[in-house]
Amino acid sequence: MSEFEIDFEWPVAKYVLQPATTEEVRKTCFPLGIAEAEKPLYLGRIIPTGKPKHHRPKKEAMELAVRVLVECKETSFREVALKVARVVGALVPKDPKGDPVAGWHLLALRLQEMFEGKFFVDGKEYTWPQPETHYKGRLGIFLVPGKDNKPTLTLRPTDLHDALILYAARMIATGTAFNICENCKTPFLSGGARGRNKKRGDARFCSDECRWRYHNESRRKAR
Numbered sequence: 001m002s003e004f005e006i007d008f009e010w011p012v013a014k015y016v017l018q019p020a021t022t023e024e025v026r027k028t029c030f031p032l033g034i035a036e037a038e039k040p041l042y043l044g045r046i047i048p049t050g051k052p053k054h055h056r057p058k059k060e061a062m063e064l065a066v067r068v069l070v071e072c073k074e075t076s077f078r079e080v081a082l083k084v085a086r087v088v089g090a091l092v093p094k095d096p097k098g099d100p101v102a103g104w105h106l107l108a109l110r111l112q113e114m115f116e117g118k119f120f121v122d123g124k125e126y127t128w129p130q131p132e133t134h135y136k137g138r139l140g141i142f143l144v145p146g147k148d149n150k151p152t153l154t155l156r157p158t159d160l161h162d163a164l165i166l167y168a169a170r171m172i173a174t175g176t177a178f179n180i181c182e183n184c185k186t187p188f189l190s191g192g193a194r195g196r197n198k199k200r201g202d203a204r205f206c207s208d209e210c211r212w213r214y215h216n217e218s219r220r221k222a223r
Contacts, residue, residue: 006059007142007154008163011052012089017082018098019044031105041078042105045098046085057088062167069108069164070115070178071188071206077105091160107161111168112187115178137165179203183210183217 020028020043034042057065065084072080081104085091090099091107113119114136117128126132139155139162146152157163176192181204188206205211 005152005154006163006166007144007156009054009056010089010160010163011054011093012057012087013048013052013093014050015046015082015085015090015099016049017041017044017078017101018047038076038078041076042101044078044101046082046090046101046104047098048090048093052089052093055089057163059167061087062164063171066111066164066168066171067189069104070112070168071186072108077101077108080104080108088164089160107164111164112178114165114168115172115176115189117178136169137162139166177202179206181206181210183214 019040022040024043025039028039028043030039030042065088068080068084078101081099081101084104085099091103092099117133119126119130119133121132137157139157142154142156143151144154155166157166171189171192174192176189179188179190180186181188183205186206188203190200190203205214
């Protein structure tokens with residue numbers, strides 16, 4: 001994909017998490033697995049505390065954001081959403097009520113489904129390479145002045161959501177693989193173009209610690 005550039009600019013600011021009110025929690029149905037104590041935070045909003053500044057997120061920052069959202073190793077998803085927003089910005093920066101944590105969770109689920117090669121619609125699951133799994137999103141196609149004012153092909157995502165989808169799609173197309181750790185059973189990504197990720201595409205563990213624990217436990221059981 002070296003024949004074009006990703007031209008993306010987005011506002012970023014300092015953010016804090018504002019928990020939901022008791023009334024908001026009472027009126028909301030939550031996904032399975034959300035603990036009672038976590039509900040006000042899961043339904044909370046990421047609020048800017050300073051004036052946003054426009055920036056151009058680097059490729060490394062966007063790919064890291066994708067990895068953090070897919071792997072979600074923190075026990076509380078609000079920490080994941082806040083961490084990513086502080087680096088690349090909010091999903092809905094102009095919303096006066098703030099950026100909903102639940103919106104980040106939906107995006108994380110969609111990214112994970114992309115890496116798994118799955119797509120759900122009307123309660124039915126489709127898997128790669130079925131045609132229903134091919135479409136990922138829309139982009140603006142631009143020719144902009146490059147070196148010596150020569151036309152350069154660029155793709156411009158409409159917002160941060162689509163930008164993260166685009167970077168995830170490029171990671172998948174260049175060999176990044178989705179895995180489940182054999183020790184802790186959490187998802188992780190491995191492989192990719194030019195060995196950007198230290199883990200091989202056929203990696204079995206998300207970390208050296210999990211690899212050590214798995215083999216130590218296996219040896220203990222074999223005694």
